[in-house]
Amino acid sequence: MNPFRIIVMFFIFVINLYAQDINLLTNIENRQKQSLNGQWKIIIDPYETGYYNYRYQPRTDGYFENRKPKDKSELVEYDFDNSEELTVPGDWNTQKEKLFLYEGTIWYKKSFQYKKKNNTRSFLYFGAVNYEAIVYVNGKKLGEHVGGFTPFNFEATNELVEGENFVVVKVDNKRKREGVPTLNTDWWNYGGITRDVDLIDVPDTFIKDYFLQLKKNSLNEIFGWVQLEGKETLQEIKIEIPEVRKTIKIKTDENGFAEFHFSVDLKLWSPENPKTYTIKIISQTDSIEDKIGFRSIDTRGNELLLNGKSIFLRGISLHEEAPFGGGRANSEKDADTLLNWAKQLGCNFVRLAHYPHNEKMIRKAEQLGLLVWAEIPVYWTILWENKDVLANAEKQLTEMITRDKNRAPVIIWSVANETPVGQTRYNFLYHLIKTAKELDQTRLITAATEIHSEKNKITLSDSLSNLLDVIGVNEYIGWYGGTAEDAPKTSWESKFNKPLIISEFGADAKFNLHGDAHDRFTEEYQANVYANQIEMLKKIPFLRGMSPWILTDFRSPRRPLPGIQDMYNRKGLISDKGEKKQAFYTLQNFYRKMVK
Numbered sequence: 001m002n003p004f005r006i007i008v009m010f011f012i013f014v015i016n017l018y019a020q021d022i023n024l025l026t027n028i029e030n031r032q033k034q035s036l037n038g039q040w041k042i043i044i045d046p047y048e049t050g051y052y053n054y055r056y057q058p059r060t061d062g063y064f065e066n067r068k069p070k071d072k073s074e075l076v077e078y079d080f081d082n083s084e085e086l087t088v089p090g091d092w093n094t095q096k097e098k099l100f101l102y103e104g105t106i107w108y109k110k111s112f113q114y115k116k117k118n119n120t121r122s123f124l125y126f127g128a129v130n131y132e133a134i135v136y137v138n139g140k141k142l143g144e145h146v147g148g149f150t151p152f153n154f155e156a157t158n159e160l161v162e163g164e165n166f167v168v169v170k171v172d173n174k175r176k177r178e179g180v181p182t183l184n185t186d187w188w189n190y191g192g193i194t195r196d197v198d199l200i201d202v203p204d205t206f207i208k209d210y211f212l213q214l215k216k217n218s219l220n221e222i223f224g225w226v227q228l229e230g231k232e233t234l235q236e237i238k239i240e241i242p243e244v245r246k247t248i249k250i251k252t253d254e255n256g257f258a259e260f261h262f263s264v265d266l267k268l269w270s271p272e273n274p275k276t277y278t279i280k281i282i283s284q285t286d287s288i289e290d291k292i293g294f295r296s297i298d299t300r301g302n303e304l305l306l307n308g309k310s311i312f313l314r315g316i317s318l319h320e321e322a323p324f325g326g327g328r329a330n331s332e333k334d335a336d337t338l339l340n341w342a343k344q345l346g347c348n349f350v351r352l353a354h355y356p357h358n359e360k361m362i363r364k365a366e367q368l369g370l371l372v373w374a375e376i377p378v379y380w381t382i383l384w385e386n387k388d389v390l391a392n393a394e395k396q397l398t399e400m401i402t403r404d405k406n407r408a409p410v411i412i413w414s415v416a417n418e419t420p421v422g423q424t425r426y427n428f429l430y431h432l433i434k435t436a437k438e439l440d441q442t443r444l445i446t447a448a449t450e451i452h453s454e455k456n457k458i459t460l461s462d463s464l465s466n467l468l469d470v471i472g473v474n475e476y477i478g479w480y481g482g483t484a485e486d487a488p489k490t491s492w493e494s495k496f497n498k499p500l501i502i503s504e505f506g507a508d509a510k511f512n513l514h515g516d517a518h519d520r521f522t523e524e525y526q527a528n529v530y531a532n533q534i535e536m537l538k539k540i541p542f543l544r545g546m547s548p549w550i551l552t553d554f555r556s557p558r559r560p561l562p563g564i565q566d567m568y569n570r571k572g573l574i575s576d577k578g579e580k581k582q583a584f585y586t587l588q589n590f591y592r593k594m595v596k
């Protein structure tokens, strides 16, 4: 057997191993589903009385039972149905004034009708819950999940009954030192069931997951795999691309797994032409459709190559915060507004910081033609030596890649932001990078590293860059250090012969606050920082992209300055009310000149 085939088989076996491990269904939007979005009953439980008894031991009769007193003498000290409500999906902080700063447990309950079907399995799927979730159906525990920005699902086939059912979720967004992220972040710790909840129905043996992408260094060779879940593992499967009349047939093995590769000429996905193809995967017991774009992404020295051609990433960073001051973004409309602002800026690239954003954002980028940097919240100083912290970060990475691996716009996975140079951090990130490479060899790996300039000279020296395909650097010349005018005087050096992306630069400005270009927090100050940064960036020979910090002002508990910040980081080019600042046009002009 040729050595290349053995290597591919090995990688695919490992990918499958990880995919199996998290048991995550993918491509939810094209599956049979019942939405559980809407109004949910809640109980705010700062003392976790619904979970622990007075001896702080887990209760057997907790709020997950959704108990009703049998008669007037029975003692039940909670009642979901007469309690207040929250909208799902949505964070709780911006829905109720009293929950604006709340960090703790809230119990959510939703009653719903369900019709049992033969030869059908059911999974409860959550787009995301921040931060810890314990899920129960009809009083029975289905499972737990940690991590506020990635999807998870639990099987509920045996717990569901014909007719009235209820799901209870204990949500806890308390920050933890051993968390990922850890205690301090420069974003709001929005709590709640922040993304869609769906009940997914699939056949007894169903198509759990699949992967289709261009093979590395090829523009017309597709490889991929299909993973069935269920008893009937040995099946014939058809993969169809109707638009180009391409059909292949494959056979799954005793593990329900089959891999394939075939050549086909397709129009490649690019920002200029975000072309996707309808793909049909048909097994003997199940079928699923998806819209997939095909593009190759690679590096050659310090060049970035999209579909074999050198590309410069004209980007902007953004948080997953709804426009117009609205808490966690989770709708197609939110994605449309935010990403169209990025298009108006002249972007072909967005850095979705600092955690995986919702799938609607990624699919919107696919439609609009925006390349994506996706990231997990290994942010600042987490506990590098703690193996549970590593396992948590690895799981979030695996969930992110599993969900978005078929999305053409995602070209880069980022494993960390502004983490301190050191051996334990190096080892930690080494593992994450290895996992990412095992799960997906088609994309590039990066991290946002920090630099320190000496006498207007910056030398990239973080040894982590040896492990990265693309080096990300956050620098704040003119805000956290030096003056704006220091930037164009600053030279850059790198011994890594790899592409550099300036993943952050910027300055705070309160919309409509005006003054001299050196008056902090004025629009003039921010625009001046941008103008000088652009002069510097133009001169960096190995620069291949940038994603200034940041598209819109966003909430942060670290920004109390009254009358200016008021709990907002004001580095947005657009205010929290959608007002464009001067620097928006400074960057837009630069990007426009670039494409001319």
Ligand code: GCU
Pocket (backbone or CB within 6 Å): 186, 354, 417, 418, 474, 504, 549, 569, 571
């Ligand atoms: C950091 C960090 C961001 C933060 C920004 C800022 O670089 O990565 O999360 O918001 O700086 O200070 O504005």
